[in-house]
Amino acid sequence: xxxxxxxxxxxxxxxxxxxxxxxxxxxxxxxxxxxxxxxxxxxxxxxxxxxxxxxxxxxxxxxxxxxxxxxxxxxxxxxxxxxxxxxxxxxxxxxxxxxxxxxxxxxxxxxxxxxxxxxxxxxxxxxxxxxxxxxxxxxxxxxxxxxxxxxxxxxxxxxxxxxxxxxxxxxxxxxxxxx
Numbered sequence: 001x002x003x004x005x006x007x008x009x010x011x012x013x014x015x016x017x018x019x020x021x022x023x024x025x026x027x028x029x030x031x032x033x034x035x036x037x038x039x040x041x042x043x044x045x046x047x048x049x050x051x052x053x054x055x056x057x058x059x060x061x062x063x064x065x066x067x068x069x070x071x072x073x074x075x076x077x078x079x080x081x082x083x084x085x086x087x088x089x090x091x092x093x094x095x096x097x098x099x100x101x102x103x104x105x106x107x108x109x110x111x112x113x114x115x116x117x118x119x120x121x122x123x124x125x126x127x128x129x130x131x132x133x134x135x136x137x138x139x140x141x142x143x144x145x146x147x148x149x150x151x152x153x154x155x156x157x158x159x160x161x162x163x164x165x166x167x168x169x170x171x172x173x174x175x176x177x178x179x
Contacts, residue, residue: 006035022143042062044089073107078122113148
C-alpha cells in the first residue's frame with residue numbers, strides 16, 4: 001500500500017480547536033496519506049428518527065469514511081470530565097450502521113485540553129466507547145496535551161518536544177499497523 005487513507009475525527013466542532021491543531025500535527029507525523037476529515041455535524045441520535053427515516057445520510061457518509069480508511073485518529077477535548085457530546089453522538093450513530101465500520105480498524109486516540117490533565121478522563125471514556133465498536137485501538141503511551149493554549153504557536157503548530165515525540169511514536173505505530 002503506497003498511500004494509505006487516514007481518517008481524522010475531531011471531538012470538537014470549533015474550527016480553532018486545539019484538537020484540530022493536534023490532528024494536523026498527527027497527519028504530518030503519519031506521513032504521506034490521503035487524509036479525510038470526519039464531519040460530526042450530525043442530528044442527535046433518536047431511535048424514533050431512525051425508525052421513521054432510517055440512518056441519516058450524513059451518518060452513512062461518516063460510517064463509509066470509517067470503513068474506507070486504513071487508519072483512524074481521534075482527538076477530542078474533555079468536557080466536564082467526560083467525552084464530548086458530538087463525539088459520543090457520532091459513535092452512537094455509527095453503532096447503528098450495519099457491518100461494524102470500526103471493527104478491527106487501527107485507531108489511535110489522543111486529546112488536547114486547557115486543563116492540567118490534558119483530557120485524560122475524557123480519553124478513557126472515548127476508549128470505553130470504542131470497545132463495543134471493536135476498533136483496534138493501538139496500545140501505547142497516552143498523548144494528553146495539557147494546558148493546550150500554551151503548547152501551540154500562533155500558526156497552530158505543537159511546540160512541546162515531549163508531546164511531539166509521543167505523537168511521532170504513536171503515528172509510527174499507526175502507520176506500521178497499515179503498511
